[in-house]
Amino acid sequence: MTTPADETRTKTVLGVIAEHTGYSLEELGEDAVLEDELGIDSLMREWVLADLETRFQLPKSLDREAATVGDIVAGVSALVATMDGIPPATMPDLPAAEGHAVGAASGVCAASGDGETTSDGDTTKPGETMKDFGPDGDADLFAKAARFADHRRRRETDQLYWYGMPSSGRLTGRGVYHDMQVGRSAEYLVFASNNYLGLANDPRVADAIADAARSFGATNTGSRIIGGTTELHLELERRLAEFKGRDACIVFPGGYSANLGTISALAGPADHVLSDSLNHMSLVDGAQLAGARRLSFAHNNMQALEQRLQQVAERPGGTLVAVDGVFSMHGDVCPLPELVELTRRYGARLLVDDAHSTGVLGSTGSGTAEHFGMKGEVDLEVGTMSKALAGVGGFVVGEAEVINYLRYYAHSYVFAATTPAPMVAGLIASLEILQKEPALLEGLWRNIRRLRDRLRADGFDLENSESAILPVVVGDEDVALRFGREVRARGMFCQTVVYPGVPIGQARLRISVGVEHTDADLDAAADIVRDSADAIGFDRSGVAA
Missing domain, CATH: 3.40.640.10 (Type I PLP-dependent aspartate aminotransferase-like (Major domain))
Incomplete structure (x- = not known):
């Protein structure tokens, strides 16, 4: 039996969804599918769920795999039922039929787990990502920066965050970067540049x-x-x-x-x-x-x-x-x-x-x-x-x-x-x-096809790439970061893309091909990606072993 409290809670949940997505309350049927029907991707869904966790002071995180509006309503209700009484939650002040859009969530979900060492020696917190350090309503606007600093230091200790490594000299198919984490410079195969035509x-x-x-x-x-x-x-x-x-x-x-x-x-x-x-x-x-x-x-x-x-x-x-x-x-x-x-x-x-x-x-x-x-x-x-x-x-x-x-x-x-x-x-x-000089464009596409064919032949998921960007899809963020670390250790510089560059669950290596890459560069890159995947036990169908 539905109680007035249930109705109020449901209306509040729908109001929060409307606040973040721009839909009116009337458009948010509980059977509506978040992504395929409403176009609410995982990033927007994260904003919604994080805000709900803060408003209802929920004891643990909501299911990040919620597929429908009704799944979110049910998830909030289930967690509220485990609490003593119904915590305060304010209904957003929305027009009855219009809805409006706002920016990022006012709250973020708590980082999961305490610091621990994984099987390969990493000291990062399982499941912790950059989404855990957004605006959180703290009275001190800088508090989140201190929390993120701890997270970043753990990642850098494990050589998983290596963004911003400085280069020296020209970057062609190869280039010299200074690895600040190990304190030395080395030459890498460069597959992180958008200098597609070498100009x-x-x-x-x-x-x-x-x-x-x-x-x-x-x-x-x-x-x-x-x-x-x-x-x-x-x-x-x-x-x-x-x-x-x-x-x-x-x-x-x-x-x-x-x-x-x-x-x-x-x-x-x-x-x-x-x-x-x-x-x-x-x-x-x-x-x-x-x-x-x-x-x-x-x-x-x-x-x-x-x-x-x-x-x-x-x-x-x-x-x-x-x-x-x-x-x-x-x-x-x-x-x-x-x-x-x-x-x-x-x-x-x-x-x-x-x-x-x-x-x-x-x-x-x-x-x-x-x-x-x-x-x-x-x-x-x-x-x-x-x-x-x-x-x-x-x-x-x-x-x-x-x-x-x-x-x-x-x-x-x-x-x-x-x-x-x-x-x-x-x-x-x-x-x-x-x-x-049309030969530049022709040479670029010859290189794209060569590396794309090699990676696909080795069983990697490149989605539907039809450009100079080759995404090696991984999924799990921690696996992608370890994959990127292995690739870098073998002398290849490419991007390891995690949230917020892609939604949670879609982490990947992003390989950019240029006309300046030689056949030897392209073949070496394919070998490095294959060997790195084998080294971390990554199933090339996209599932970590």
């Missing part, structure tokens, strides 16, 4: 930067709109627009700021931003900064996207669908033809982030639209110039009147210092080389 090491690019520094000085010390625009900036924008086959281009100081500024300039509290559940954080943060109603949809699932579009179709305001062209931690490509068709049918606008597509996809390397034979058919295309184009900055291309609007309303353009003129000169040189 960061091209002497023509370096010469262009040096010549421009002598002509224009180190920088312009101003924003683009007031004193920071040079003739080089305008030339770069002209060339990028032409390269992408669009009317106009605006250059931002960075790719992250391009997404922040563009989304927050175009969308507001009365609008909707629909995001793929695996989007880059810059897209997520741009929607949050806009204050728009944010809804996610299951990764590359066009049925789920159409459900979202149907949900918002009757509501006032505009709708922006934002996706990655190439998903940065997964390497797969968005289904652009279906995205264009759906957004047009429902009157929405489409933004594609081509950070890892520019210089990689398409017959000339211009990105996702060219890859699908759809140049000019995406409303807005964002690019990052710190990867294949080997510089610093971001850009957006689209219709001229929209681009000009961004010049006055995108805060990360209006109020940010300009990209230095010497760097702009280097970017122009990189773009010229890419357009004149």
